[in-house]
Amino acid sequence: MSQKYDAIIIGGGHNGLINAAYLARAGKKVLVLERRYLLGGATVTEEIYPGFKYSVFSYVVSILRPEIIRDLSLPKHGLTILPLESTLTPLPNGDYLYRDGDHFRTLRDIARHSPRDAGAYDDYSREMFFMAKAVKYMLGIIPSDPTSLNPKDLMGLAGLGKHLRSLGEEKLYTLTKLMTMSAADFLEQWFESDPLKATLSASGIIGTYLGPRSPGTAYVLLHHYMGEIDGAFRAWGFQKGGTGAIVDAIAGAAREFGVEIRTDAGVTEVIVKNGRATGVVMENGDEIQADIVVSSLDPKRTFLDLVDQKYVPDDLLTAIRNFKIRGSSAKINMALDAAPDVACMPGYGPHLRGAISISPSLDYIERAYDDAKYGDFSRRPYIDMIIPSMIDPDMAPPGKHVMSCFVQYAPYKLREGTWDEKREALGDAVVNTLSEYIPNLKDIILHRQVVTPLDTERLTGLTEGNIFQGELSLSQLFFLRPVPGYAKYRTPIKNYYQCGSGTHPGGGITGAPGRLAALEILKDRS
């Protein structure tokens, strides 16, 4: 046993690194331990096929908190987000819906499908803008415990109440609806044309094991509206060099604050003495001591794997076992010999620099969910596809391309067979579905990587391959995330903290859990 640290962070994903950077910035001596050979967790770029860089898991960014970008001077360390300019929804009948940065062109295209929808589109966008602004407040606060009479909690609740009241009655009603409705029901209040409703609803199902008609998905929709790039809401972007470069930037900032980072350094156990965490045991048997241990792993790993269960109270164990963390998405990454040719919009064009969404109708997505509900992957899945090399040519050799396809639904628990048996069948289903819209696709595939939920779990350690470290459902949000009574990043073990997406405010590359956890830890230490 050699050096002693103020804090050890288990897991070098973006939340772990942000947590480390904030602690080090406050003068702590911090060590980050990452099990894999590279940092990033689910935010990595790897050259899986020579010359082609895959953003293996997470592939777009927008909800990274601006205060983190500022506090850690991330642009200085290489954060460069290139805008994704458009969303193309190809339709089975050869038509399409195309929305891009040209507002009036977008409205005209929506109007082709429904003039009424074109009329409602601006009002809808404005409403979501305000709602996202309203909810963003909650992304920046520690969730108060409503059952507690502690002055801090009461103050927190009063602050939240004041914030909510300041929104005014109308906005509060809309917020209530967004918190409780299904994405489909919510959107049907605004729109009638299927491609628009379906494509918008897709943000409501990402990472969940729910269909667009399931209540609760309107909130997930809103969660994805909280993105902000240079102050522009609902802007999605692509990090130059792939999502892994975001983590490189954060790691760069952390190192500048003095954080020590080790890769190939898996932790097997948190050492607990007299009810306090005192350090960790490594896979190679080494022990490292620290005053504080912070887990950026998901709640199941944090409470069930890393610590001896005798230190965890029974009701917490039950609650953690009941925590919903069902994996539902897959990722297909491909190396392409040439640019894909989209049948509804042939040739090379700006549409290839945006997202292509296979979401022709609400029923289409809902049926994709129906398959998954009973333990099959969707025969005709929802796919969100981008071609990073179109935005950042460094991602692939000249003239060649990489393609990132986010796929739902692929349930972690299959009714029949295993993912090791079904992996390529899923890949085929995705390629076949895409080929209906991109006829030349099969001829240009040089390499294909199918990342099933099982693969995500194996590679990143995310339980069940759930990209949010636990579903964003009403009973798992705010003071209930991850579980009641432990929503403030603390655990029943003294000096042992949580900082992953399984904590408030949840998943996506926001960095908010890592930052808020650091602020709480620093409060305890002062």
Next chain:
Amino acid sequence: MAQKYDAIIIGGGHNGLVTAACLGKAGHSVLVLEQRQILGGAAATEETFPGFKMNTGAHNAGLFRSEIIAELNLRNHGLDFVESPVTAFAPQPDGRFLTMWRDPQKIRAEIGRFSEADAEKFPDFVRLVTAITGVLDDVVTSTPPKLTNNSTAELFPWLQVGLNLKRLGKHDMMEFMRVLPMTVVEFMDEWFESEVVQGVLGAAGVTGSLQGPQASGTAFVMLYHYLGAAAGSFKASRFVRGGIGQLSAALADAARGYGVEIRTGAEVAQIIVDDNQAAGVMLADGEQISARAVVSNADPRRTLFGLVGAPRLEPRLMRRVRNIRFKGTTAKINLALSNLPRFTCLEKSKIQNPKSKIYLGGHIIINPNLEYLERAYDDAKYGDFSERPYLDAVIPSVLDSSLAPDGQHVMSITMQYAPYHLRNGTWDEQREALGDKVIDTLAEYAPNLKDIILHRQVITPLDWERDYGLTEGGIFHGQMGLDQLLFMRPIAGYGQYRTPIDDLYLCGAGTHPGGGVTGAPGYNAAREVLKDLKR
């Protein structure tokens, strides 16, 4: 205009009658106008086939509020309940069956036949359900607060709710907040491993909504149906002696005792609005009657669009009313039977009439598991009625022989899912196909059923709308989804039984707390109307 009343109640459903009686009791002159020839709305008993008294709509009065019974002295007006020792009997496709008894000890033993682990957990489950429904109990009889600008007096009842919640202790209080928005599948999975137990307990969660058991908020709907249930029994369940129409009759009798005037066959064509203020009503025959307050028992959209007129609402509110989700999804099949159905599972267990009769006195549930229910929903999601429907059947004549001729029976089957919006054809074309589907399904468990049917009545969502005035056939006057509850019910901003039109009130199931034969909306509405009449 004819005689001026303090209040006119449009619609003589059970909620309208509760409001009328409460206002009458407070000394106001009240007139109830019911469009049909009989009272009760969807809580009526009708002789649709000679000699058989059928609960055409609702049949279970387990949720009816005891404070209303006491306050209106309904027992003296002929209200009497019958309770079966069996609350639910659930035959399974594999020939087994689960019986929920009113006696918790017996349920525990019964569940043990399916899973010992579940039986062991059952008392804890009952404890939690009791704790949660205990808090909900005060919620349903309180007027929802406004989101902003509440007076202290308005918040007072909620102080009690808050105190009750606090009294649960930290753990149960968190559970209360965590469980209500959950899906019934998640809730059941957390507690039970036997899919049979899950299927029987969880089925109530989808009542009246076009949602499967994997929809969040179904745990709330399930618990709503356990309000007032005997500890551990399968949801709140009891029948009214003489049929549920006797409840409406008792309410009407009590109301008349307080001087309330009730007219049947009196269809209101329009609410007379003068300068955004309700002044009275106009009947279909042109008669106009004025009143200080008009209270509508009709659903919110029918009231505000049908009787007031959408153009009278500002566009923002018009949109809200238009966006209320009704999505009727429930069908009802009423049967006159020459004999009792014989269930194969009971016969195999050598339980025969008269001993078998006891099993048929409660709810007969066909829902082998929650996946069955979810699949039944899948059909409806795309506009078909369920290929394998969920059925909740009762034979009230088992306990109450006055409902049918000697040895014969009436049976009511509630079926889900039958979506109002069909993808193919109309309900007029599909009605009998639906009836056949339900009978075929039940006959798989009770093969003699087809031979004993003397008469069959099939009520589709379209029939609910046409004959009972329920928009889109929504039996709850608007689904009880999380976004259509409390201060969001019937529409955001009008959760206090008042409407955008002055002196026009709502008192039906479309208002807080919602559907079912509870009387609570009518009771709460009366309290609010009284406050305003005093001014």
